[in-house]
Amino acid sequence: MASVVILRFVVFVGVLVSVSVQRNIRLNQNRTADLIEAYLHKYGYLNIDDGQRGNYTEQLSQAVRDFQVFANLPVSGTVDKVTLNKMLVFPRCGVKDIIRRNGTSQHYNFQAVGKWNKIDLTWNVSRYHAYLDIDLQMETINKAFQYWSNVTNLTFRHTPLEEPDIDIQFIREEHGDGNPFDGRGSNAAHAFFPGESSISGDAHFDEDEEWSLYQNGTNLLAVAVHEFGHSLGLGHSRSPGSVMSPFFEEFNENFTLHADDIKGIQSLYKNDPRMEINNTVTSTSTISSLTNSLNISTIAVTSDPLEDLNGTIAEMTSETSTAEGTKNSDRKRCHGNTKNCKSDKNRRKHNKKQKNKSKKVSKKSERRNTGSDEVDGEYNQDNENGTSYSLLRNETGHVKKKICHLKFDAVDGLNNKTYAFRNEYIYEVASFNIKRRKIRALFRKAPANVSSAVFHPATKELLIFKGKHIWKYNGKKLKKGYPKNITDPRYREPSASVLWYTGLILQFKDDMFWFLDERTLTLSDGYPKFSGVYWPNLPLDVDAAVWYKQNNIYFFKDTNYYKLDIVTRSIENGYPQEIAPYWLNCRNKKRSKKD
Structure with a gap:
């Protein structure tokens, strides 16, 4: 022996x-x-x-x-x-280095293990780190996804209202997935490859790890980029300097994807972020990134965009919707461990932990800012040029009462976040910390009050509508030649606008709707039309709209919102619902009355 x-x-x-x-x-x-x-x-x-x-x-x-x-x-x-x-x-990832298939191991510089059958992916953080600022966590995670979207045709959208493709959690020790954490050091995080399981694509981070958003400790950005590589289908790389190396080296604030990382991810997903327009396209519209999420490579657009809807979207989304529905129905929020379930009770408990932090942030913001808030006297104040965000929370860390009655003039998804326009302000909504900023502080020469807005994810351009004029921004910069006047005599100032799957802009006003080509600034033939004929359950004169997922549009009217299936043209069961709980984080009416 x-x-x-x-x-x-x-x-x-x-x-x-x-x-x-x-x-x-x-x-x-x-x-x-x-x-x-x-x-x-x-x-x-x-x-x-x-x-x-x-x-x-x-x-x-x-x-x-x-x-x-x-x-x-x-x-x-x-x-x-x-x-x-x-x-x-040495701190490292908890995923295997060598993936064995049929008894043989894979020894490549990069390992491509699997892939998603779509390119428009969604994510959400269902369990935040208890001691890191939530907004900074969100910002870091969003930035990590951008490393991969910059070299592929993938898009990543934050979806706090529905089950995401990639669920992100900060958890500790045994947490129900068969891969327990071990405390500080060594196994710092792990993620799951794409697949049909309820946990496929999810990423877990050890809450006991000494996480850092800057230099000291284990850097969250670098580790998140690595773990999301697994979520997209990459295994570990043995190339020195690769992001997909299993070992978390000392953080370099200027780190980039290694050539091996790019080669690996592009072996799974195309590197062209915009689809080619086929010669059969007969209108002047462009194919937006929304068509990418429908797996549509070419669309023959006729004179009436709604005519294409039944044949094109219904056919192209049927297979994707079925697969996605199966996954969503099977996904279990708790992953086999009820302690990890993010119930409202747990969320309130989590919010309580943030009370002192939110209180400090709010007081710091109030000391820093000057000038008055013209919307109402209870919000934190903006500084004189409106360049800093205001946190819309009171001293107890709860959402302020009046924000829970906010109505939306326009809503859109910009840079993987959801923003609402109201009067001269833009609000970041569907977030733990509801924040706002003056529109003109972000977008110079923008109108004081916005009628509607549309963000084009393929071109990264924001379109703002007011009266019979259109403003186009690339980032914060107004494009040359704008604002432009829309001279088509059929055009009216829209109360709501949303990017249609063909690249046209679907707009609403009172009981009418139409499609606008933003390049020629003309309406499609035969429009405007009556909304009630084509959208029978939609309320008249909606306030705002935003495209959500593959075949849904959210419409906002007063303090409610509606979820419309564009294939069936009907409002889904269970709607309308109140805006406040889901978009403004006003979850407890009794508590909000005391704010």
């Missing part, structure tokens, strides 16, 4: 242990050997079944060599101090 122990440590520690070694030293060595062996099993270097075949000692040695190759360490087959430190101390 002693000889077996000796042979084992020739492999693991590279030290020949004599039979006369004291018992307590031998026990410590055995414990270390067990940890190393468990590590090699966990990360794919040593198959459990391997112990039943051939020389187990040689298999252990080969597993160590494989690890050293993957970790770019000197290859010896024995575990020296450097190898041991890399294994048991």
Whole structure:
């Protein structure tokens, strides 16, 4: 028996242990050997079944060599101090390094494990880190997704109202997915590859880790970029400097995707962010990124956009909607562990933890800002040029009472966030911290009050409508030649606008609707038409609209919102619903009355 122990440590520690070694030293060595062996099993270097075949000692040695190759360490087959430190101390991802298929392991610089069958992906954070600022967490996660969208045709949208494709959680220890965290150090995060499981694509971060949004500690941005690579289908890379390396190196604020990362992700998804327009397109409209989410490569647009709707969208979305519906019905929010379920009770408990932080932020904002708020006296004040956001929370950290009665003039998704326009302000909604800013502080020369707005995700351009004029912004900059006057005599000032799947702009006013081509500033033939004929359950004179997911549009009217299925042209069951709980985070009426 002693000889077996000796042979084992020739492999693991590279030290020949004599039979006369004291018992307590031998026990410590055995414990270390067990940890190393468990590590090699966990990360794919040593198959459990391997112990039943051939020389187990040689298999252990080969597993160590494989690890050293993957970790770019000197290859010896024995575990020296450097190898041991890399294994048991160095922060790393919890996903396997070597993916085995049919009994054989994959040894590529990059590993492409799977992919999504769509390119418009959604995400949400269902469990935030308790001690990091929530807005900074959201900003960091959004930025991490941009690393991948910048080199592919993928788009990522924050969807706090429905189950996302990628659910993000900060959790600790055992959490119901079979891959428990181990506290600070070593296993810092893990994610799941695309697939049909309810947990496919999800990303988990160890809340006990010393996370940092800057330099000290384990950098959240770098780790999130890595984990989202797994969520998209990439395995680990053994290329030095690769984002998909399993080991989290010292943070470099200027880090970029390695050539190996780009090659890997582009082997799964195209690198062209905009689809080509086929010569069969007969109108002057462009194919927006909305068509990408419908898997539509070419659309023959006739004179009436609604005529194309029944044949094109219904056919192209049927398969995608079925697959997505199956996943959504199977997805379990708690992932087998009810402690992780984000119920309203848990959310209120979580919000309470943020009370002191929100209070400090609000007071700091009030000290910093000057001038008056013209909307109502209860909001925090903007500074004199309106360049800072105001947090719309009172000293207890709850959403202020009057914000819960806010009506929307326009709503749109800009940079993976949802914004609502009201009078001269723009509000970031569907977020824990409801914030606002003066429109003209963001978009120079914009109208004081916006009638409606549309963000085009393919061109990254924001269109603002007021009266019979249109403003077009690329980022914060007004494009040359704008604002422009819309001279088509059939045109009226719209109360709501939304980007249609063909690239035309669907607009509403009173009981009429029409399609506008923003390049020619003309209406489609045969329009305007009566809304009641084509959208029978839609209220008249809606205030705002935003495209949501693949075949849904949210319409806003007074303090309610409606979810419309554009294929059936009907309002979904259960609607209308109140805007306040879901878009303004006003979840407790009794509490809001005391604010």
